[in-house]
Amino acid sequence: MENSSTAYYYEIREINTLKELLEGSARLYSEKPAFLVKKKKGGEYHPITYAQFKNDVDALGTRLLSMGLKDAKIAVIGENCYEWVVSYYAVMNGTGVVVPLDKELNREEIHNLLKRADCRAVFYTESFEDYFSDFEIEYKIKMKVYGDRTDLSEALTEKAASAAPKGLTVDWETLVAGGEKLVADGDRSFIDARVDPHEMRAILFTSGTTDAAKGVMLSHYNIVSCIMDTCRIVAITPEDRTLSILPIHHTFESTLGLHLVLYRGGSVAFFEGLKYINKNLEEAQATVLVGVPLIFESIYEKIWKQAEKSRKAGMLRKAVRLNKTLKSVGIDASRKLFNSIHEKFGGKLRMLVTGAAAIDPNVLRGFEDFGIRMLQGYGLTECSPLVAGTPDFSNNYKKAGSVGPCVPSGEIRIIDKDEDGIGEIIFKGPNVMLGYYDMPEKTAEVLKDGWFYTGDLGFLDPEGWLYITGRKKNVIVTKTGKNIYPEEVEYYINKNKYIRESLVHESFDEENDETQVSAQIRPDYEVIYEEFGESFGDEEVRSLIKKVISEINEKLPIYKRVRNIAVRKDEFVKTTTKKIQRHKNI
Numbered sequence: 001m002e003n004s005s006t007a008y009y010y011e012i013r014e015i016n017t018l019k020e021l022l023e024g025s026a027r028l029y030s031e032k033p034a035f036l037v038k039k040k041k042g043g044e045y046h047p048i049t050y051a052q053f054k055n056d057v058d059a060l061g062t063r064l065l066s067m068g069l070k071d072a073k074i075a076v077i078g079e080n081c082y083e084w085v086v087s088y089y090a091v092m093n094g095t096g097v098v099v100p101l102d103k104e105l106n107r108e109e110i111h112n113l114l115k116r117a118d119c120r121a122v123f124y125t126e127s128f129e130d131y132f133s134d135f136e137i138e139y140k141i142k143m144k145v146y147g148d149r150t151d152l153s154e155a156l157t158e159k160a161a162s163a164a165p166k167g168l169t170v171d172w173e174t175l176v177a178g179g180e181k182l183v184a185d186g187d188r189s190f191i192d193a194r195v196d197p198h199e200m201r202a203i204l205f206t207s208g209t210t211d212a213a214k215g216v217m218l219s220h221y222n223i224v225s226c227i228m229d230t231c232r233i234v235a236i237t238p239e240d241r242t243l244s245i246l247p248i249h250h251t252f253e254s255t256l257g258l259h260l261v262l263y264r265g266g267s268v269a270f271f272e273g274l275k276y277i278n279k280n281l282e283e284a285q286a287t288v289l290v291g292v293p294l295i296f297e298s299i300y301e302k303i304w305k306q307a308e309k310s311r312k313a314g315m316l317r318k319a320v321r322l323n324k325t326l327k328s329v330g331i332d333a334s335r336k337l338f339n340s341i342h343e344k345f346g347g348k349l350r351m352l353v354t355g356a357a358a359i360d361p362n363v364l365r366g367f368e369d370f371g372i373r374m375l376q377g378y379g380l381t382e383c384s385p386l387v388a389g390t391p392d393f394s395n396n397y398k399k400a401g402s403v404g405p406c407v408p409s410g411e412i413r414i415i416d417k418d419e420d421g422i423g424e425i426i427f428k429g430p431n432v433m434l435g436y437y438d439m440p441e442k443t444a445e446v447l448k449d450g451w452f453y454t455g456d457l458g459f460l461d462p463e464g465w466l467y468i469t470g471r472k473k474n475v476i477v478t479k480t481g482k483n484i485y486p487e488e489v490e491y492y493i494n495k496n497k498y499i500r501e502s503l504v505h506e507s508f509d510e511e512n513d514e515t516q517v518s519a520q521i522r523p524d525y526e527v528i529y530e531e532f533g534e535s536f537g538d539e540e541v542r543s544l545i546k547k548v549i550s551e552i553n554e555k556l557p558i559y560k561r562v563r564n565i566a567v568r569k570d571e572f573v574k575t576t577t578k579k580i581q582r583h584k585n586i
Contacts, residue, residue, distance in 0.1 A: 078125025334371020
């Protein structure tokens with residue numbers, strides 16, 4: 001089905017590459033802050049302008065070319081920071097192929113991916129220095145997270161700026177200082193470099209919730225077409241500021257939380273860690289926050305827990321009801337009614353964007369009730385990443401369980417439907433990857449006649465809004481042919497206050513020769529101990545969970561009921577976007 005959204009789209013400026021993105025934004029927003037950085041941890045935010053951002057990218061790119069790294073594959077790994085972003089752009093915009101790596105991987109996995117991608121250089125933050133001390137690679141470039149210059153008049157620290165010894169570590173600042181001298185002397189090799197919008201310029205290794213990591217090959221146009229499509233349905237302005245909290249190597253954060261904001265002339269601030277989110281939101285005066293459901297559900301839960309503790313939950317519920325009534329007659333009193341909640345986020349937060357996993361529809365509606373717009377999308381690394389998303393001009397409140405209509409320049413189809421209309425989601429659009437790096441067989445499995453076979457299951461409603469029901473590989477099929485979607489059962493289980501999270505999977509009952517539904521349950525010990533006391537033992541917890549599952553089973557069809565449970569204290573193995581990796585937990 002083609003995108004059936006009939007609402008208007010926002011105007012955009014057409015671009016073909018990230019190089020055009022940077023050049024256009026540096027021209028349009030030259031002296032505006034592109035980034036907000038800290039000189040030291042815990043310090044205040046300082047702006048870095050678009051003019052400086054372009055200067056630093058041009059300088060670093062020029063220096064990399066002078067080192068003989070034209071068309072080389074170059075990795076970037078580390079905490080979210082300004083130098084990470086500059087390095088990414090310097091590689092993509094005229095040097096070679098960028099390989100962003102997951103900072104949560106262990107040393108062996110990182111080394112393996114560097115070899116798989118045949119990288120000649122690696123940028124890394126100081127915390128990863130030990131990972132590369134004995135690793136043989138042509139160039140090692142060390143970045144820092146704090147202390148960047150915030151004015152071009154500031155002198156960079158140079159350590160043998162003219163030298164970049166192979167096999168030894170060189171500081172990021174040293175390369176930028178050397179590049180600035182080259183540019184000043186008339187070297188325009190990087191600045192004038194032509195970038196083909198459609199050739200491979202990035203390799204992103206998937207986290208693989210169901211399979212081993214694959215290298216997704218993306219072009220400039222894959223990424224910028226996704227940026228433009230998103231900006232057609234979501235209004236981001238030069239006045240907007242975001243707080244970068246998700247791993248920047250991930251396409252969800254890099255495309256929607258970084259490139260898109262820079263394309264629109266907004267500002268990106270880097271957070272200092274999960275426990276500092278509220279503090280950093282206030283310091284940066286952030287207006288937009290891109291995150292995953294786990295983060296937003298946790299924030300929402302804490303708001304209500306605090307209300308319960310302060311005995312104000314009843315007042316909060318009355319305020320929500322009043323606000324709904326006022327909204328129905330065209331009056332929005334959200335900021336006044338929920339001022340204390342807004343102030344916790346700095347007072348400027350207007351929009352939350354969630355993706356990477358399904359969010360509880362009640363949480364989405366809850367934030368909307370508080371006067372904070374919440375949008376959600378569905379995507380995959382292979383699609384740069386957005387496939388569908390909720391427009392900010394739509395009534396997503398009534399469609400809170402949906403991930404929205406297809407992106408404007410794409411097309412979604414549902415194939416191999418069952419009796420309920422649920423089938424595999426396939427997608428076609430300019431943001432679909434070029435293929436998997438050095439994996440032609442794997443590429444052929446998912447790319448067919450221009451269509452990307454997502455492996456996800458779902459359905460489209462009459463208005464073209466997409467609903468996700470689960471992963472094709474996860475479906476449990478009974479011997480009577482019934483399909484059970486683990487994600488659906490997990491949704492009901494996770495709604496219980498005593499359960500933190502769950503993993504539903506199949507098991508085989510040899511005695512009765514049939515497939516059964518099993519579940520691993522991670523209890524919410526904080527809630528349990530608060531209600532029953534710290535002395536509540538493991539057996540008592542297990543008995544409580546068994547009782548909870550029994551009650552949930554009564555509401556499910558017989559064939560979907562959970563027959564076996566395992567209670568676990570340790571957290572599930574997850575991706576960096578907090579999705580449970582099924583194959584590593586079963």
